[in-house]
Amino acid sequence: MIDLNIDMRQYDCPFIDTTDDVDIAFSAVQWQLDTDAEKLETRLIARGNSPGTLDTGLQTLREHRNMSDYYLLSRRGNVAQIGTVIEQTNAMKTIQRHGGYITGPFQIENGREHWHVGFDDDDAEDRTLADLERHNDYDVENRDQFGASTLFDLLENADSARRLLDGCRSLTETERKTFETASRFGYYETPRGATLDELADHFDISKTAVSMNLRRSERKLLGAALSALSDVDDEETPL
Known part of the structure; x- marks a missing residue:
């Protein structure tokens, strides 16, 4: 298809x-x-x-x-x-x-x-x-x-995909922009490409405010991912 x-x-x-x-x-x-x-x-x-x-x-x-x-x-x-x-x-x-x-x-x-x-x-x-x-x-x-197998897998796990989408939509505009910018600047890479101080300077807000925005967005997205993961219909792997 x-x-x-x-x-x-x-x-x-x-x-x-x-x-x-x-x-x-x-x-x-x-x-x-x-x-x-x-x-x-x-x-x-x-x-x-x-x-x-x-x-x-x-x-x-x-x-x-x-x-x-x-x-x-x-x-x-x-x-x-x-x-x-x-x-x-x-x-x-x-x-x-x-x-x-x-x-x-x-x-x-x-x-x-x-x-x-x-x-x-x-x-x-x-x-x-x-x-x-x-x-x-x-x-x-x-x-x-x-x-056919890929399409069947998508249909079987449509509820999981919806949960992930709902999690993304639950972000406020500020949370989404902060998370996207942090990712784009390499905040989640090892070693970090950007620090909280640099993100705070970018948004012209305090380091604490940036940290709180990131924590809220991470909590929402992680919760959606864990909820979706629990419903994924994976085949059992032989021991």
């Missing part, structure tokens, strides 16, 4: 057009493509820069010419869960026509959409990408090719 991470700009997509005009982002939760009716039914999370921006974005989305149905499922502040039915876009038709399929959730922000698209072989991939160029703008950001 071939899996592509594609940064896409479609010119007939209601979600992309809406994020072009309004500071709003969409993340797909569930989706179902009806190829006979040429429609895509989707459940999404919409996040606006503010409650007022969310109102404007949802109104813009409802009024789009390719929007067949729209309904609000829930809302809290500047975040809403919505259901939509849209006309099948050119990119959807192209991928489906050449035997491709959506393999993961998609996100839309700032007029661009991130897709995960799968193919069974190189020929289907090549035909699809060549055809997509005619009516869409895209960049392939990542390409992975999995064998």
Whole structure:
């Protein structure tokens, strides 16, 4: 199986057009493509820069010419869960026509959409990408090719992967930046490429504050890793 991470700009997509005009982002939760009716039914999370921006974005989305149905499922502040039915876009038709399929959730922000698209072989991939160029703008950001055993292992351990992802998402912006910078500067190498004093100078805060930010991020990530590790379905190693 071939899996592509594609940064896409479609010119007939209601979600992309809406994020072009309004500071709003969409993340797909569930989706179902009806190829006979040429429609895509989707459940999404919409996040606006503010409650007022969310109102404007949802109104813009409802009024789009390719929007067949729209309904609000829930809302809290500047975040809403919505259901939509849209006309099948050119990119959807192209991928489906050449035997491709959506393999993961998609996100839309700032007029661009991130897709995960799968193919069974190189020929289907090549035909699809060549055809997509005619009516869409895209960049392939990542390409992975999995064998059956690798794919089975990924599916079997999806819960462990989710725990790791949840751990990463639990970091505050300050914790994430501190941890990433410390790693990039070689703080975790042997010998250390950077000291706490140097990190404190970089962030213009005290050595104690840097240490606390690192400890919090390490505790969260280590906890997520240990939780995931306990669920990994490894084969027993013979003694």
